[in-house]
Amino acid sequence: MPRPSRRLLMMVDLAVLPTYIAVILLFLAPPGPDMAYMVAVGLEGGRASAVRAILGIGTGMCVYAAAVVAGMGEIARSHPSVLDSVRMLGAAYLQIIQKFRWPCSVRSTS
Numbered sequence: 177m178p179r180p181s182r183r184l185l186m187m188v189d190l191a192v193l194p195t196y197i198a199v200i201l202l203f204l205a206p207p208g209p210d211m212a213y214m215v216a217v218g219l220e221g222g223r224a225s226a227v228r229a230i231l232g233i234g235t236g237m238c239v240y241a242a243a244v245v246a247g248m249g250e251i252a253r254s255h256p257s258v259l260d261s262v263r264m265l266g267a268a269y270l271q272i273i274q275k276f277r278w279p280c281s282v283r284s285t286s
Contacts, residue, residue, distance in 0.1 A: 200241070 204210075210233045218226030252259040 204237075 214226055214229045214233065217229040252262075
């Protein structure tokens with residue numbers, strides 16, 4: 177039985193990888209909501225908090241990029257209910273975070 181070639185086993189064409197990375201870096205360069213969040217956290221909690229915020233943002237971007245590379249876009253296109261489920265889970269997650277974080281963010285003025 178012949179072995180499949182190494183080229184067939186690769187899902188990503190490595191020739192486009194440098195262009196992909198360059199485009200990602202181009203989109204990350206201008207300040208946006210991630211930068212605003214990092215600055216706000218840094219001003220409130222100091223350098224260590226800002227570093228944790230940066231690591232969290234970077235981790236989220238890595239997970240997103242890994243999902244794209246793994247073909248989640250194609251799954252979402254072919255099965256829209258899966259995408260709707262992911263959206264609902266994300267919304268529920270944000271509501272849970274808000275519920276537990278909101279009391280901590282209210283400061284007394286007295």
